[in-house]
Amino acid sequence: MHRAGTGEMSFGGAIDLVVAMSLSWLPLIANYTHFGKRPEETFRGTLFGYGIANVWFHALGAVYGLAAGSDDALLTGALAQAGGGLALLLILIDEIDNAFADIHSAAVSTGTFWSKGCVPLMSAGFGALCTLIALAIPMAKYQNFLLLIGSVFTPLFGVMLVDHFIVCKRRIDAAVLADLRGRYGYSGGWHLSAFVAWAIGIASYQAINQWLPNLGATLPSLAIGAVCYLAFVSTQKAAYA
Secondary structure: OOOOOOOOOOHHHHHHHHHHHHHOOHHHHHHHHOOOOOHHHHHHHHHHHHHHHHHHHHHHHHHHHHHHOOOOHHHHHHHHHHHHHHHHHHHHHHHHHHHHHHHHHHHHHHHOOOOOOOHHHHHHHHHHHHHHHHHHOOHHHHHHHHHHHHHHHHHHHHHHHHHHHHHOOOOOOHHHOOOOOOOOOOEOOEOHHHHHHHHHHHHHHHHHHHHOOOOOOHHHHHHHHHHHHHHHHHHHHHHHO
């Protein structure tokens, strides 16, 4: 625990990576927690179950990083030699459920705006696409992939939080969600203000990560996406008043 830092990454950059890893699972969690009967129990279950798992996961990663130093291949090499690669095989089998959950979640999420899509067929399509992507992208670039995920999901949740707690005031009429002529129809089913605010948040995340890496892009992009969306909605309400 006394190993000195190398200075290769700022504290803000490290926070971005940790948050991106956690945020990447939230859409999947939402796809399952919507089956919960009581919001309070669902919230507590997610908070403690997901929170404890993430603390344990990152603590193990930190300990391994301190133990391995700059030799990132230490753990992989040890697992490959253990039992003729049996350990790696067991890890591969263990990860299958995660891959299935992610692919199914992507299909269900896609089905929310493409009602004619078949979830099993979309799952197969996403599985094939993700397999090709995994074969093409080197694992050494995984850090860049996490930052890309962070730039997409962080401002998205900023928009969603403002919409749910401030704009809609935690009241959702689920019966008219699919009605394009209803209150949630917006512009042919697309909420353009939300998409623009989201895009601004993504751009701000990438810009901060590129030019102000010591600052950390997570909280600023979350705030920028949220404030932009609130400003757009407030301007539209004023225009129609």
